[in-house]
Every structure is written in C-alpha cells, then in structure tokens.
Amino acid sequence: MGNKQVLIDRAEAEFYKTYNRFPVVFDHGEGVYLYDTEGQEYLDFGAGIAVMGLGYNDSEFNEALKTQVDKLLHTSNLFYNEPAIEAGEKLLKASDMDRVFFTNSGTEAIEGALKIAKKYAYNKSEAPLAGKIHDHEIIAMNHSFHGRSLGALSVTGNDHYQEPFKPLLPGIKFADFNDLDSVKALITSKTCAIIMETVQGEGGIYPATEEFLKGVKALCDEHDILLILDEIQCGMGRTGTMFAWQKYGVKPDVMTVAKALGNGVPVGAFLASGKAATAMGPGDHGTTYGGNPFVTAAASKVLDIFEKRNLTDHVKEMGDYLGEKLAELTGQHQMVTGQRGIGLIQGLEFSIPVSSIVSQALLEEKLVLISAGTNVIRFVPPLVIGKKDVDEMIKRLKAVLDQQS
Template sequence: MPNKQEYIQKAEQEFYKTYNRYPVIFDHGDGVSLYDTEGEEYLDFGAGIAVMGLGYNDKQYNEAVKAQVDKLLHTSNLFYNVPSIEAGEKLLTASGMDKVFFTNSGTEAIEGALKIARRYAYNKAAEEKRGEGCVHEIIAMRHSFHGRSLGALSVTGNDHYQEPFKPLIPGIKFADFNDLDSVKALIHENTCAVIMETVQGEGGIYPAEEEFLKGVRALCDEHDMLLILDEIQCGMGRTGSMFAWQQYGVKPDVMTVAKALGNGVPVGAFLASGKAASAMVPGDHGTTYGGNPLVTAAASAVLSIFEERGIVDHVNSVGGYLWEKLEELAAQFDCITGHRGRGLMQGLEFQMPVGPIVQKALLEEKLVLISAGSNIIRFVPPLIIEREHVDEMVRRLTAVLE
C-alpha cells in the first residue's frame, strides 16, 4: 500500500489543479473528529465547508443510507420514488415553502433559482418584452458567493472569480450588501429579482441587517420582483434557526439549500413559494440524478434527526458559548480586528492573511479550520459540538496565535 506522500504525489499527477490542498489524507471520522491515514486525530471546526452538520459516523444516519443502498439507487425523474417524496415533505414543512426541486449541489440550486426568476419575468412580460431584445435583470450583492458555474458565477460579486470567464450571463447588477439605497438605485422596469445570501459566507461572515432584509423584501413586493435567498451555507440550523431568514420575519419567494442537507451526500434543492412556485412549467428544467432515492433518503434522515434531537436548540446553546469564547480570544490578541456571525457560523477577522494560521493549526495542533477570504477564519463546526470542544479549539488556536 502506498504511503501518505506517494498518495499525495499520485493525486497531484491525476487531478485537475483547482484547489491547493493541505498535506493531510483523511481516512475516517467519528463525532467531531477526523482521523488521517497515519492514525492522527484532528478536531474539526470546518465540517467539510459547513457540510457535516451531524458530524461523522452518525449511526442513525448511516443506517438510513445503507438501507437505501441495498434497495434502490436510481430510477431517473421519469418515475416517482418514496425517499424523495418523504424528504420533500419534510423540507417544505421545515421551510414553509410550497414547492421543491432536488438538485445535485448548491450551485445547481442557484441555477434553478435564477431560471425561476427569469421565467417569472417572461411569463408576465408583454410580447414585445420577451426574447433576446429584452434582458430581465437580476440584482446581486458585492462580495457574495453563489457557486462556480457560469450562471452562479454571474451573480457572485467577486471580480477575482469572474474575470477569467467573462462574458458571463447578461443583466446582472451589483448592489452593496446591507445598503438599501444601493439596491433601490438599480431597480427599473426590467428588474425581476434580487438574490443574496442571508449571511454572507465566503465574503466574510456578514449577516444581513434586519432593516436591510425587510427593506429588500418590501422593494420586491412593491415592484413585483422575486426575492431569492441563498441558504446553502447559513441554512439547515447553522445560525440558530432552521433557515437564517426565519429570524428576520421575512420569507423569500425562492430559497436555495444544500451542504448540511445531505450531511456529506451531494444533494441540494431550490424551493419556491407563492407566485414563484408556479413560474416554471414541465420542460423548463430537469436533472438526471437530482432527487434520486439515495440522496433523498440521506436528506430525509437528516431532517428527521434534526427534529428528533433538537439540533437547532443545541446550536443556539453552543453557539452562544462559542461567541463568548471568541470574544475573549479577540480581546486577548491585537491581531484580531473583528468578530461576526450567528449560531455556529462565526468569523474572526485578522489584520493579516490567515492562511499560515490555518495551516499551522492543522499541521501542528491537529485543528481543522477554514478561511473566508484572505483574512478571516471561519468557524463552521459540526452542529453537534459541545462546550468542551469549543474550549479545546480555543486552547489549540491560542497556542498557534501565541
């Protein structure tokens, strides 16, 4: 069997170079810990980029997925399957939305949401305002992140990601997050939607301000536009409610979700309510794998476990403790210049790039952290962490910072 370095060399030869990976090969996980091929244990505060909400090796979840593997993996969307119907019902109940479409990823969920917006505008437009001659515009936010496909990239407000792939899809305008006037300034008769993350993740862990989100909701109502909220990272209990927008007293017309929905199995969804739920007709959108029995059995298990174990209440309890400990850390080190977030989605801003801190924490303290942008450490651990795990994380990170 090859050793660790031989595996890494093989990977460097085989894989298309998209990520700069750390020199660790994880072999298995249990609870909030990961174990590498050499048997070393790591405390995980990244959760596979906010995916592993239930942590690793959850027996109830594993049994549900294994049982479905033995029954049926795929039939296509030409037929019904029970796991997708059960998962759909649970997701609609948790969100209060009306319709759901299961996808393979968060990026694909964004694509579906954008198509709903354009289709809605097309449906209500007069004949002379349909087709290539009229572009129905969408307002997105600067410093946002929605995915890597051309459609999702078009509404991602970061020139660094966009520049090599221009021209992107037309009709996208960018406002400033938490600046309602900047949104108002972009609205005209051809604007059909506003899309934003309820809590910006990659852009630096910035929650929407209540006045801003309610103001955008009011603008969408006034101008008959759709409000699309990206809950791919901040949804599924991470911020202290099942979906972050539920803390604001607003409801989107379209919502996207993924990551923790599958707890490691690749599944996402876009959901619509009210006037948006009937915008698209059969043939407007499709997917071969989306919503297949395997991934929706996983999603169904996740949604059941969340309810049975009170995961959201647990996030509120431990998230408050994490906030206190990160506040203490920020007071202790002058290099920390900011602290933001909600629940178990928090960030510490530093006055220098955090890449070396993240790598040193991983390799020397066996602590898994991830960044958001260049100078922010993002804390998105499994939602099952306890206070003792927060204490241990702070101890290890303190050792690095000292």
C-alpha cells in the same frame, strides 16, 4: 492505510490542478474528529465547509444509507420514488415553502433559482410589437458567493473569480450588502429578482441586518420582483433556526439549500413559494441524478434527526458559547480586529492574511479551520459540538496565535 506522501503524489499526477490542497490525507471520522492515514486525530471546525452538520459516523444516519443502498439507488425523474416524496414533504414543512426541486449541489440549486426568476419575468412580459422580452435584470451583492458554474458565477460579487470567464450572463448588477439605498438605486422596470445570502459566508461572515432584509423584501413586493435567498451555507440549522431568514421573519420567494441537507451525500434543492411556485412548467428544467432515492433518503433522515434531537436549540446554546469564547480571544490578541456571526457560523477578522494561521493550526495543532476571504477565519463546525469541543478549539487556536504574535 497507504503511505501519505505516495497518495499525495498519485493525486497530484491525476487531478486537474484547481486546488492547492493541504498535505493531509483523511481516512475516517468520528463525531467531531477526523483521522488521517497516519492515524493522527484532528478536531474539525470546518465540517467539510459547513456540510457535516451531524458530524462523522452518525450511526442512525449511516443505517438509513445502508438500508437504501440495498433497496434502490436511482431510477430517474421519469418516475416517482418514496424517499424523494418524504424528503420533499419534510423540507417544505421545515421551510414553509410551497414547491421543491432536488438538485445535486448548491450551485445547481442557484441555477434553478435564477431560471425561476427569468421565467417568472418572461411569463408576465408582453411587449405590444415584439412579444415576449428577454432583457431582464438581476440584482446581486458585492462580496457574495453563489457557486462556480457560469450562471452562479455571474451573480457572485467577486471579480477575481469572474475575470477569466467573462463574458458572463448579461443584466447582472451588484449592490452593497446591508446598504438598502444601493439596492434601490439599481431597480428598474427590467429587474426580475434580487439574490443574496442571508449571511454572507465566503465574503467574510456578514449577517444581513434586519432593516436591510426587510427593506429588500418590501422593495421586491412593491416592484413584483422575486427575492432569492441563498441558504446553502447558513441554512439547515446553522444559525439556530432551521433557515437563517426565519430569524428575521422575511420569507423569500425562492430559497436554495444544500451542504448540511445531505450530511456529506451530494444533494441540494431550490424551493419556491407563492407566485414563484408555478413559474416553471414541464420541460423548463431537469436533472438526471437530482432527487434520486439514495440522496433523498439521506436528506429525509437528516431532517428527521434535526427534529428528533432538537438540533436548532442546541445550536443556539453552542453558538452563544462559541461567540463568547471568540470574543474573549479577540480581546487577547492585537492581530484579531473583529468578530461576528450567528449561531455556528462565526468569523474572526485579522489584520493579516490568515492562510498561515489556518495551515499552522492544521499541521501543528491538528485543528481544522477554513478561511473566508483573505483575512477572516470562519468557524462552521458540526452542529453537534459540545462546550468541551469549543474549549479545546480555543486552546489549540490560542497556541497558534501566541506563536504568530
């Protein structure tokens, strides 16, 4: 193992400065624990930002990757490959969607979803004199987060992220999440899609209400608008169903997924159903790496493991337990002003910025937590946690909060 400070100094001399990283160099992981280059053990309740659903060093998952490494890593989408076909079948079965396109990331999945919406509207628009029209509009949500590329950033409802990079995509309007009237007020004849996270993550862990999601779906059906649900963080079993929208019985026209789909291997996907499934044709979209045999072998094995181990039921049980323990903690500390979430995507809201709490938990209690905005700590642990892990997390977090009080 290298000296921690030497490694940090090397990184600071090399990396483009877009992150303020914590002074920890992680070396390996086991289960729900991470280990740094100094040999110290950390309890992980961030899962690499909701990525490591199976935790670290899962032997069955690792073996699938090792096997594929020895067979074939990449061929391009000019050809077929068996792992992609198998992963696609399993993902479509889990989601009840009709078509899938594998990407390299969640952000790229969002880009594909936006292109489906624009192409769908383009296909059905025929102005008598001008031919096809292009001034289509998309409704997104305030306080949403969909990614950092220019298209995804355009539908991200946070001006702080957007301001330095304007002008962004035209025709984007922002409604208030869980306020159906605010959505209705923005719909025009130009609206081609409504995009939202089923559970807002970065915006503070806000689940959609059933009334809101069903109301938006009804508006989409009424106006022939595509409903795009971003399940990149809240999908893949994290809420206790394979995808969060399945709790509501509201099936989207387009869905995006990534993060836990690859359990650390960079893979995402956008999926389309019904009228959206045939909107784009050959030449409309592409990717060099997306859907290669290695990443789809990872996704295929993840989907196998989810089904074989019945992880969604486990998440329901652990989510209820985590929620109970967080609620108890809320009642014990005045600075904690709220608690919300579903399954293993939970949030604690504070009356103060949480950056110092997150940092202290990491450095003093060896507890990995991440924030969601300025004053919310989000809990998105590996889906394989047990009650003892929740108890240990609460013990360590309580020690930090007792010092902060």
